[in-house]
Amino acid sequence: xxxxxxxxxxxxxxxxxxxxxxxxxxxxxxxxxxxxxxxxxxxxxxxxxxxxxxxxxxxxxxxxxxxxxxxxxxxxxxxxxxxxxxxxxxxxxxxxxxxxxxxxxxxxxxxxxxxxxxxxxxxxxxxxxxxxxxxxxxxxxxxxxxxxxxxxxxxxxxxxxxxxxxxxxxxxxxxxxxxxxxxxxxxxxxxxxxxxxxxxxxxxxxxxxxxxxxxxxxxxxxxxxxxxxxxxxxxxxxxxxxxxxxxxxxxxxxxxxxxxxxxxxxxxxxxxxxxxxxxxxxxxxxxxxxxxxxxxxxxxxxxxxxxxxxx
Amino acid sequence: xxxxxxxxxxxxxxxxxxxxxxxxxxxxxxxxxxxxxxxxxxxxxxxxxxxxxxxxxxxxxxxxxxxxxxxxxxxxxxxxxxxxxxxxxxxxxxxxxxxxxxxxxxxxxxxxxxxxxxxxxxxxxxxxxxxxxxxxxxxxxxxxxxxxxxxxxxxxxxxxxxxxxxxxxxxxxxxxxxxxxxxxxxxxxxxxxxxxxxxxxxxxxxxxxxxxxxxxxxxxxxxxxxxxxxxxxxxxxxxxxxxxxxxxxxxxxxxxxxxxxxxxxxxxxxxxxxxxxxxxxxxxxxxxxxxxxxxxxx
Amino acid sequence: xxxxxxxxxxxxxxxxxxxxxxxxxxxxxxxxxxxxxxxxxxxxxxxxxxxxxxxxxxxxxxxxxxxxxxxxxxxxxxxxxxxxxxxxxxxxxxxxxxxxxxxxxxxxxxxxxxxxxxxxxxxxxxxxxxxxxxxxxxxxxxxxxxxxxxxxxxxxxxxxxxxxxxxxxxxxxxxxxxxxxxxxxxxxxxxxxxxxxxxxxxxxxxxxxxxxxxxxxxxxxxxxxxxxxxxxxxxxxxxxxxxxxxxxxxxx
Numbered sequence: 001x002x003x004x005x006x007x008x009x010x011x012x013x014x015x016x017x018x019x020x021x022x023x024x025x026x027x028x029x030x031x032x033x034x035x036x037x038x039x040x041x042x043x044x045x046x047x048x049x050x051x052x053x054x055x056x057x058x059x060x061x062x063x064x065x066x067x068x069x070x071x072x073x074x075x076x077x078x079x080x081x082x083x084x085x086x087x088x089x090x091x092x093x094x095x096x097x098x099x100x101x102x103x104x105x106x107x108x109x110x111x112x113x114x115x116x117x118x119x120x121x122x123x124x125x126x127x128x129x130x131x132x133x134x135x136x137x138x139x140x141x142x143x144x145x146x147x148x149x150x151x152x153x154x155x156x157x158x159x160x161x162x163x164x165x166x167x168x169x170x171x172x173x174x175x176x177x178x179x180x181x182x183x184x185x186x187x188x189x190x191x192x193x194x195x196x197x198x199x200x201x202x203x204x205x206x207x208x209x210x211x212x213x214x215x216x217x218x219x220x221x222x223x224x225x226x227x228x229x230x231x232x233x234x235x236x237x238x239x240x241x242x243x244x245x246x247x248x249x250x251x252x253x254x255x256x257x258x259x260x261x262x263x264x265x266x267x268x269x270x271x272x273x274x275x276x277x278x279x280x281x282x283x284x285x286x287x288x289x290x291x292x293x294x295x296x297x298x299x300x301x302x303x304x305x306x307x308x309x310x311x
Numbered sequence: 312x313x314x315x316x317x318x319x320x321x322x323x324x325x326x327x328x329x330x331x332x333x334x335x336x337x338x339x340x341x342x343x344x345x346x347x348x349x350x351x352x353x354x355x356x357x358x359x360x361x362x363x364x365x366x367x368x369x370x371x372x373x374x375x376x377x378x379x380x381x382x383x384x385x386x387x388x389x390x391x392x393x394x395x396x397x398x399x400x401x402x403x404x405x406x407x408x409x410x411x412x413x414x415x416x417x418x419x420x421x422x423x424x425x426x427x428x429x430x431x432x433x434x435x436x437x438x439x440x441x442x443x444x445x446x447x448x449x450x451x452x453x454x455x456x457x458x459x460x461x462x463x464x465x466x467x468x469x470x471x472x473x474x475x476x477x478x479x480x481x482x483x484x485x486x487x488x489x490x491x492x493x494x495x496x497x498x499x500x501x502x503x504x505x506x507x508x509x510x511x512x513x514x515x516x517x518x519x520x521x522x523x524x525x526x527x528x529x530x531x532x533x534x535x536x537x538x539x540x541x542x543x544x545x546x547x548x549x550x551x552x553x554x555x556x557x558x559x560x561x562x563x564x565x566x567x568x569x570x571x572x573x574x575x576x577x578x579x580x581x582x583x584x585x586x587x588x589x590x591x592x593x594x595x596x597x598x599x600x601x602x603x604x605x606x607x608x609x
Numbered sequence: 610x611x612x613x614x615x616x617x618x619x620x621x622x623x624x625x626x627x628x629x630x631x632x633x634x635x636x637x638x639x640x641x642x643x644x645x646x647x648x649x650x651x652x653x654x655x656x657x658x659x660x661x662x663x664x665x666x667x668x669x670x671x672x673x674x675x676x677x678x679x680x681x682x683x684x685x686x687x688x689x690x691x692x693x694x695x696x697x698x699x700x701x702x703x704x705x706x707x708x709x710x711x712x713x714x715x716x717x718x719x720x721x722x723x724x725x726x727x728x729x730x731x732x733x734x735x736x737x738x739x740x741x742x743x744x745x746x747x748x749x750x751x752x753x754x755x756x757x758x759x760x761x762x763x764x765x766x767x768x769x770x771x772x773x774x775x776x777x778x779x780x781x782x783x784x785x786x787x788x789x790x791x792x793x794x795x796x797x798x799x800x801x802x803x804x805x806x807x808x809x810x811x812x813x814x815x816x817x818x819x820x821x822x823x824x825x826x827x828x829x830x831x832x833x834x835x836x837x838x839x840x841x842x843x844x845x846x847x848x849x850x851x852x853x854x855x856x857x858x859x860x861x
Contacts, residue, residue, distance in 0.1 A: 022484035022691050022721075029486030033401055036393025040414045040460070043453055047421075047429045054432065109328050116329035120322060129329060132336045138507075138584045139339065140514025142557045143577045147339060149561060150346075150570070176335060207318035230420065237422025239517040240558050264424055264517075271428070271521060276436065288425050295425075299417050403668060473705035477767070480661060481718040481774060482695030491717075496708050602708050603756050 055289030077280035101171035114186035137180035145244035148173035162257030165247035178231035185227025222309035233298035239264035347578025375550040382448040395463020419457035427518035447523030462504030466497035503595030510587035516554035524549035619674035644819035647829035698771030704763035706755035741769035761792025
């Protein structure tokens with residue numbers, strides 16, 4: 001090789017005040033953003049700590065056994081009929097019954113809506129349903145409760161035996177509230193399918209429904225399940241809308257149209273009337289602890305579903 | 312052919328159910344507006360509620376909702392932006408990042424009543440802020456933060472990578488790139504998302520029952536001293552918001568026109584949330600156009 | 610050769626376990642154009658990016674060997690990478706102007722590096738745009754968004770932006786491959802002008818382009834430097850058969 005020319009290129013890095021400025025900027029930026037992110041961890045740890053410390057007092061300080069608490073069917077914390085009883089099974093039942101029922105009602109509707117948006121009429125179907133879903137998501141829960149009280153409950157009262165309040169009313173109201181959750185997850189899942197999947201099915205001569213039912217839905221089923229679980233979690237944690245239509249009797253109902261309660265509804269009603277530190281109050285905190293625990297369970301289920309789906 | 316018949320039937324049901332959902336929405340909003348709009352007038356929007364008499368209004372509650380929203384956003388936006396930027400630009404795959412993601416996921420699924428209870432315990436009682444706008448704002452921040460973080464992170468991640476590289480090659484510091492190159496590009500999405508989140512915050516009630524409270528002191532709207540107890544902008548006073556008020560009327564409505572007040576208040580709430588939605592879209596679109604379109608020389 | 614002030618010394622770049630750049634010692638003479646040619650995926654871009662430490666942004670990237678610029682090892686922990694990058698300009702295949710006005714795109718760098726005086730900034734903007742052969746086309750619309758320019762104009766804007774901070778070296782990664790022939794010709798003319806003041810390293814897939822505008826050419830193959838010489842020699846009488854094969858289009 002020939003010798004290459006050797007004159008300098010003038011790139012001497014120089015230290016000076018400018019160096020200080022931009023490195024100070026970087027340190028400040030990194031610290032500020034990290035603190036904000038770390039704050040999230042601090043927040044959740046605080047929530048868990050405080051709710052748990054109050055919630056566990058029921059068992060450790062007031063001497064209620066976990067079994068009596070979770071499986072007892074009598075809720076009488078003020079001891080109106082003798083000894084105070086802290087059985088919360090009616091509320092656990094109510095929460096699960098409304099959430100599961102709401103998910104059962106909402107899931108088929110959501111799947112239809114998402115199919116409508118992505119498969120049946122992809123052009124204006126999306127333009128129509130997307131804003132509808134977003135609006136449904138934006139309506140505040142108290143308004144849902146109000147409509148439940150003034151429309152759903154009277155309707156149920158007229159059509160079915162009973163007062164119209166209860167698990168059915170709660171489930172119906174909740175199902176509309178969780179429709180957006182399930183629909184958006186399902187629609188996203190459908191939209192991210194590779195086109196080849198559909199096209200190869202059509203190329204084989206399948207009808208659209210055959211393609212949907214045999215190829216598309218089985219493929220996105222894990223994602224849709226994720227949406228359903230998220231919807232259930234939302235329903236499980238909903239307080240005011242449910243409280244307004246469920247009746248709030250602390251019993252396990254014998255029908256869908258009899259007054260019932262959920263974990264959230266009893267907390268809403270009773271918390272304001274109890275003395276902080278009393279056994280009654282602590283029992284409510286224990287229910288809050290149960291709600292928090294279920295949130296973790298729901299998130300874990302979602303994560304498990306996502307992990308299994310990741311090929 | 313059976314397959315073709317099944318296809319037609321299935322399609323029919325899919326369309327019917329989808330249109331059913333549209334009908335439900337239209338019905339919901341129609342119902343609220345029909346029942347409530349007639350009750351809304353200037354008097355309703357500005358006067359105080361009556362406990363047992365007719366003719367109560369929602370003035371203070373409306374103000375509380377708006378003011379509380381502003382307070383919440385003031386706290387949430389810097390925190391949400393910071394955390395979102397960290398997740399998008401600084402976080403490396405690892406334990407801390409994974410933990411933060413899990414926290415965001417869990418917090419966003421948390422029942423809002425539990426967050427409210429936490430606020431009651433820590434902010435209202437332990438820190439001693441009592442039932443107040445400030446307590447409510449802190450709790451709403453916790454409630455809103457996961458969404459803000461997600462919005463910000465997504466907005467920054469969708470900025471083309473080449474923008475960052477161009478900044479690096481010019482010798483800009485990382486923070487300068489984030490704040491002056493990436494942030495303006497991410498801004499339209501962040502604004503849209505924030506206004507939509509604000510709509511959610513505006514309608515939230517469960518978290519406020521035991522933090523901002525279920526009552527409002529007498530407010531003197533001529534008193535703008537934030538430290539005075541009758542001033543509407545004193546953040547340390549109890550503040551029943553519109554959403555909480557609707558719930559309260561429905562559970563213990565003693566006034567004879569409770570049903571109409573609830574309907575009117577619901578209508579106001581729904582209309583405002585709709586406006587937030589529309590405003591979010593419009594503003595995001597305007598910002599995006601301003602950023603990318605050519606401007607004519609004046 | 611080992612005394613050139615802008616050179617690499619046994620430079621290797623690893624992405625995790627994969628060695629993308631293998632032990633390359635290459636010098637870049639002052640005020641000239643060196644073209645890096647070779648088939649796709651053979652490390653040219655990775656090599657180029659190490660010259661201004663852009664690979665720092667990739668967490669799995671590791672460097673062995675040294676890069677010397679004016680007697681300074683740029684990977685030494687004591688080197689200020691921000692100052693370093695100010696002295697080296699870079700232009701990519703796809704134009705990436707900031708989402709700002711034309712004026713702001715050019716003024717942004719100098720402003721950040723301390724120039725506050727408006728008259729001075731105006732002058733820098735004009736000079737940079739003139740050097741990039743774009744001034745006449747945009748002088749009446751400096752406040753318009755950079756995105757309103759055509760692809761070729763945007764690329765020249767990116768070159769002007771790189772020039773605004775008065776670098777001594779310009780790195781170009783296939784700067785014309787996304788452009789139409791007319792814009793390409795303009796960019797090539799630009800490069801030929803700029804080499805009077807800067808040392809330019811250009812990665813290109815276009816053999817004719819390399820032959821047209823470069824003084825020296827380095828042929829890369831699978832991460833290694835196969836041959837490096839004056840362009841004239843490489844294109845008329847290369848030492849290696851492989852180089853000859855690539856240049857005549859027999860593979861790659």
